[in-house]
Amino acid sequence: MKKNLVALSLFVGLTLLALPSGCYYDNEEDLYGPVLLNCDTTNIRFGVEIKQIFEQNCNACHTTSGSSYSLIPFETHAQIEAVAKNGKLLNRINSQSAPMPQTGLMSLCNRAKIEAWVRTGALDN
Ligand code: HEC
Incomplete structure (x- = not known):
């Protein structure tokens, strides 16, 4: 009986050791949605990029x-x-049920630019 138990724990232990440890891997696209190609979200300025998006869409x-x-x-x-x-701004520009603009969501790039501006403090720059 004791012998069986030792054998069993040995078996379980070895099986766990043999399992591949890297089952989980991240993929940028799965985590963040489609990768934004040719969309520069660095240094977004209120007076330039944000103003332009609002003029065109809002x-x-x-x-x-x-x-x-x-x-x-x-x-x-x-x-x-x-x-x-x-x-409310990020909520509505990403809302499926009540999108802004009302005609449908803007491009991912426009939304990413607004998000970047909001996350860096919504500055008057
Ligand atoms: C066709 C007209 C129209 C366009 C274009 C439009 N909006 Fe609106 N928006 C409205 C109306 C009407 C409301 C008030 C009713 C509502 O909340 O749905 C509103 C409400 C909002 C609110 C909620 C404000 C609050 O205090 O509750 C936000 C935020 C907003 N819009 C953002 C935007 C942004 C950002 C754009 C451009 C990307 C935009 N809207 C484009 C008509 C528009």
Whole structure:
């Protein structure tokens, strides 16, 4: 009986040792979604990249003279910084159910640029 137990634990021990230890591996694409090719998210400036994205995708509505939404104008840094810091900006540009712009999500690159700007402090740079 004791002999069997020794044999069994020896067997289990050896089996565990023999198992490959590297079963888990990371893959950038699995972890972060499709890799962004040709999308430079370093040194994103409010006055340049962010302003341009907003002009092209948001201002038609989010300005005081905008077609459908004058209550949340995005005309100054302070106005955009407010939604950047309360979480609504990233929430809505990545939302499947209530996307901004309403017509559908922007390109991954535009969204990555806004995310980079928010994560580095939503500066007025
Ligand atoms: C076609 C008009 C239109 C466009 C284009 C548009 N929005 Fe909006 N947005 C609205 C309207 C209307 C609301 C208010 C209703 C709602 O929350 O869905 C809103 C609400 C929001 C809110 C929530 C604000 C709050 O305080 O609750 C955010 C954030 C936002 N938009 C960001 C954006 C961004 C960023 C873009 C461009 C990438 C954009 N929107 C483009 C019309 C638009």
